[in-house]
Amino acid sequence: MLSRRDFLKLVVEGAILGNFYQLITPPLAQAVAAGEVNKLPVVMIETGTCTGDTISLNNIWTPTFSDILTDILDWRYDWTMLQAQGDVAIRVLEETYEKMPHEYILIVQGSMIQRDGGHYNHVGFKNGKLITGLEMVRHMGLKAKYVVAIGSCATYGGPAAGYPNPSQSTGVQNILPERRVINVSGCPAHPDWIMGTLLHLALYGEPELEKFGRPKLFYKETVHNRCPRRRFYDQGIFATEIGQKECLYRVGCKGPVTYADCPIRRWNDRFNWPIGCNTPCIGCTEPGYPDLMSPFTAHSPDIPFPGGTKVTTDSIGLGVLGLTSVAIIGHAVTSLYKGRIHKNLLKTSLKGKHQPTVKKVKTFHQYRLKKI
Amino acid sequence: MSMKQAVKLRRPVLKQLTQASLQNEIVLSHSIWVRIFHWGFTVSLTGIILTGLILHQPPNFLVLNFGKVFIVHLASSWFAMGFVALRITDAILRRDNSLIPKIEDLKHFPKLLGYYFFLRPSPPPNRKYNSGQVLMYFSWFLLFLVASLLGLASYWQGKHLLWVWHMVGGFQVLRWIKFAVTIYFLATIPLHIYLSLTEDISRLQAMVTGYERKPPP
Numbered sequence: 001m002l003s004r005r006d007f008l009k010l011v012v013e014g015a016i017l018g019n020f021y022q023l024i025t026p027p028l029a030q031a032v033a034a035g036e037v038n039k040l041p042v043v044m045i046e047t048g049t050c051t052g053d054t055i056s057l058n059n060i061w062t063p064t065f066s067d068i069l070t071d072i073l074d075w076r077y078d079w080t081m082l083q084a085q086g087d088v089a090i091r092v093l094e095e096t097y098e099k100m101p102h103e104y105i106l107i108v109q110g111s112m113i114q115r116d117g118g119h120y121n122h123v124g125f126k127n128g129k130l131i132t133g134l135e136m137v138r139h140m141g142l143k144a145k146y147v148v149a150i151g152s153c154a155t156y157g158g159p160a161a162g163y164p165n166p167s168q169s170t171g172v173q174n175i176l177p178e179r180r181v182i183n184v185s186g187c188p189a190h191p192d193w194i195m196g197t198l199l200h201l202a203l204y205g206e207p208e209l210e211k212f213g214r215p216k217l218f219y220k221e222t223v224h225n226r227c228p229r230r231r232f233y234d235q236g237i238f239a240t241e242i243g244q245k246e247c248l249y250r251v252g253c254k255g256p257v258t259y260a261d262c263p264i265r266r267w268n269d270r271f272n273w274p275i276g277c278n279t280p281c282i283g284c285t286e287p288g289y290p291d292l293m294s295p296f297t298a299h300s301p302d303i304p305f306p307g308g309t310k311v312t313t314d315s316i317g318l319g320v321l322g323l324t325s326v327a328i329i330g331h332a333v334t335s336l337y338k339g340r341i342h343k344n345l346l347k348t349s350l351k352g353k354h355q356p357t358v359k360k361v362k363t364f365h366q367y368r369l370k371k372i
Numbered sequence: 373m374s375m376k377q378a379v380k381l382r383r384p385v386l387k388q389l390t391q392a393s394l395q396n397e398i399v400l401s402h403s404i405w406v407r408i409f410h411w412g413f414t415v416s417l418t419g420i421i422l423t424g425l426i427l428h429q430p431p432n433f434l435v436l437n438f439g440k441v442f443i444v445h446l447a448s449s450w451f452a453m454g455f456v457a458l459r460i461t462d463a464i465l466r467r468d469n470s471l472i473p474k475i476e477d478l479k480h481f482p483k484l485l486g487y488y489f490f491l492r493p494s495p496p497p498n499r500k501y502n503s504g505q506v507l508m509y510f511s512w513f514l515l516f517l518v519a520s521l522l523g524l525a526s527y528w529q530g531k532h533l534l535w536v537w538h539m540v541g542g543f544q545v546l547r548w549i550k551f552a553v554t555i556y557f558l559a560t561i562p563l564h565i566y567l568s569l570t571e572d573i574s575r576l577q578a579m580v581t582g583y584e585r586k587p588p589p
Contacts, residue, residue, distance in 0.1 A: 211530040211537045222529070222543075234439035238430055250430050257543035259530075283544065292544040299428065300548055313548065314429070317555045324559040328566050331488070338490060341570050348574040348585075 002027045004204045011196055011217050015265040020192050024199065028072065031203075040202045041104040043077040043096055043140065047133030048121050048160045048169055049110025053151040054080045056188035059268070060195065072202055076104070090124050097140060105201060106144035108137055111153035111160035111169035120167055134175060141176045146201050148182045149173070150194050155183040155213075156287040163291050163304055173213060182206065183213040187284035192265055193218045210259065212287055218265075223255035223281050226263040242297070243278045252297040254283030401500075401575065401584035403466070409459040410579055416455060417557070419448030424554055446527070453520050456513070470500040473510050477503035508560055519553045522546050 002010070007024075014020025046054075058080075075081060077093045084092065096104050110133070113121040118134035125131065141147050149172040152158030161169040173181040182201075184193050197215050200207045207215040224230065232238070232247035239246040249256070258281055266273040274281055283293040292301045300313035335341045402410070423445035426436065463471070480503040483496040488504075495502055501509065525536040526546055540546045568576045578584035 211534050212542070234437065236430065236436045236438045236441075240432075254544070257547060259543075286544060287542040288544055292542060292548075300551060301544065313551060317551065317558075320555050320559050324562060328562055332566065332570070334490060335570060340490075344571055345573055348572045 002031070002203070007200065007203065008217055011192075012264075015192065015261055020196070028199075038202070039072065039074045040145070040198075041074040041076050041096055041100050042107060042198070043093060043104055044075075044079075044107040044109060045077075045123060045133070045136055045140065046079050047108060047110035047123060047137065047154070048113045048167065049151065049153055051080060051109070052188040053109045053154075053186075053194065054078070056186075057150075057191050057194050060191050073105075073198060086125075090126055093124070093140070097143060101143040102145050104144055105146045105148060105198065106137075106140050107148045107150055108141075108154045108172045109150050111157050111167075112137065112172060112175045113160070114168040114170060114175070115166065137172060138175060141172070141179055144179075146182060146206065147172065147176060147179050148184060148197060148201070150184045150189045152185055152187040152284055152289050155181075155185040156289070158187060159290055164308075180206075180209075181213055182209065182215065185212075185214060185219075185285040185287075186260065187289065190218075190260075190262070190265060190267065214259070214285075218261050219259045219285065221259065221261070223258045223260055223262055223275075224253075226261065227255050227275060228263060229275060239278070242280065245278065248275060248278070248280040251280055252295065252299060253280035254286070254293050254296075254299075255281040258283040258286050260285040397586050398583050399586050400582055401578035402582050403462065404582065405458060405462040407579060407582060409455045409462070412455040413452055413459075416448045416452035419444055420452060421554055421557060423448065424550070428551060449520070449523055452516070456516060456520075471506060471509050471513065473503075473506050474499075477506045481507065508564065512557070512560070515553045515556060519550055522550055 002024075006027075010023045011020065014023045017023070044054075076096050077089065082089050110121075112118070112134055113132075114134065118132035119130075121133040122130040123133045123136045149155045153160050153169070154172050156171045157165075157169050160167060161171075171181075171183075173183070182197060184197050186193060193215075196218065197207060200215070200217070207217055210216045210219055224233070227233075227247075229247045233249055237246045238250040239248050240250065242248070242251050247253070253275070255275070262273050262281070263275070266276065280296060282296045283289055286293065294301060295312075298312060298314075302310035302312050303316060304310050332341070423441050426434070426441050427438070427445060430436075430438070462468070477499075480496040480498060483492060484498075484502055484504050486492040487495040499506075521533070521536055522540065525533040525540070526543065530537060537546075540549065574584050574586075
């Protein structure tokens with residue numbers, strides 16, 4: 001079987017050549033045939049989600065999604081893939097929980113909705129009672145071998161947790177503090193990121209994680225560092241409008257603050273990616289997305305004020321500087337009028353024994369007769 | 373050791389000062405290390421702020437090589453941190469606590485504000501620096517340390533200072549805090565320059581020569 005080092009090389013090589021699955025398939029097929037791959041059972045629970053990550057995951061070209069699922073992983077429960085429904089489906093979930101504790105991978109897709117005990121998000125019906133996403137994820141998560149959160153919503157709350165967050169949504173890690181959650185962020189997460197993480201878990205165990213719990217093999221560097229338009233940035237050549245071919249930094253590109261390997265991996269079977277079609281990166285893999293990344297056409301996020309008003313960061317900065325300027329000019333004018341500046345300067349600069357004092361004297365106006 | 377030290381002036385200078393029948397006393401106000409820190413920090417902080425603003429929002433009227441702007445930003449930051457380290461070491465060695473706020477500074481602050489708002493004819497008595505200066509310099513010191521920590525965290529890109537990333541919550545928040553700190557510096561530095569020029573010009577001179585004229589006690 002492939003060593004872990006070779007696997008990591010293939011992850012990068014596959015991203016550059018765009019054939020990650022083609023590269024990984026032959027050694028995997030050998031390993032599967034030799035019985036070296038221990039098929040990990042997988043259950044996926046969807047909470048507050050648009051199912052975008054499932055759609056993204058299904059967007060695998062070669063080999064087919066079904067090949068990977070049947071050969072590498074034992075995909076047991078997933079709403080989108082399930083053929084069963086109702087009690088039969090829930091029974092599969094319960095069976096996995098009871099018969100395979102600490103063996104299965106729990107994948108969570110969607111934010112954890114906490115408002116009113118999580119009752120705005122029901123994911124099952126058992127013993128005449130609706131089960132909330134919160135209950136289900138905690139229940140399954142505590143006995144899972146690995147907990148993987150996929151997509152922005154499951155990792156850090158995502159759009160569902162956007163201001164003012166009426167559903168009190170949050171990421172999986174916050175409701176499962178006992179477990180280390182592997183975050184595969186993105187809106188949606190790239191199919192390679194999801195499947196690559198699952199493959200790593202199946203073959204080599206937990207991958208090395210970066211500062212926000214994301215696998216380093218996909219989220220090690222910023223988009224900016226690997227961007228093909230980096231040379232424009234370094235030379236100070238910027239697009240002034242979206243749609244232009246230069247660096248999109250000035251029109252709000254979040255590449256410098258976003259950790260992902262999109263520039264080399266690209267999307268839709270390596271066909272294109274946002275910057276490739278001249279739109280800025282919106283920073284969808286980062287914590288705080290989308291609030292901290294919006295407006296997508298400006299660098300800094302708008303600051304919400306009570307009442308729902310949002311003010312741009314630059315406006316706040318300019319406002320503060322404007323106020324300071326007005327205050328200094330106002331003080332200087334008043335000091336001149338009152339004679340304070342003269343007094344201070346004379347007091348601290350003259351050096352004779354008899355220091356002159358300054359006193360404001362009354363001004364007499366002279367009037368002349370106007371010649372008619 | 374007191375801040376006021378016996379002055380060792382060159383004989384011709386002393387002669388000239390005597391001829392001018394100088395009334396005030398000449399005291400050493402700022403040691404050489406304080407002056408090196410002040411002007412070094414001034415230059416490096418100006419570099420940090422200007423390049424930081426350019427990196428934040430590339431101006432339309434200026435086409436610069438951003439690779440070099442970034443290098444200037446980084447180099448200025450390292451220099452500024454070096455100067456601050458120098459000042460801290462100097463303060464520790466001389467046991468100089470003139471920049472650390474005390475309760476009496478807070479008590480005097482409303483009176484000082486009264487003076488600045490023309491409600492009092494003169495400022496309240498103070499230590500080496502008045503209460504406004506102490507509070508502002510101390511806030512600069514703290515904010516510079518915060519900004520340095522954030523700067524180092526982003527410089528190391530998550531290799532070190534992981535706790536800073538966890539505390540802050542992401543690159544975008546880090547960037548925003550640095551911007552807010554910049555605005556604070558930009559709002560208070562002009563105030564510092566304005567008051568230095570209009571309140572006590574002798575103190576400004578002391579930041580160059582080290583010596584200040586003060587009325588005899």
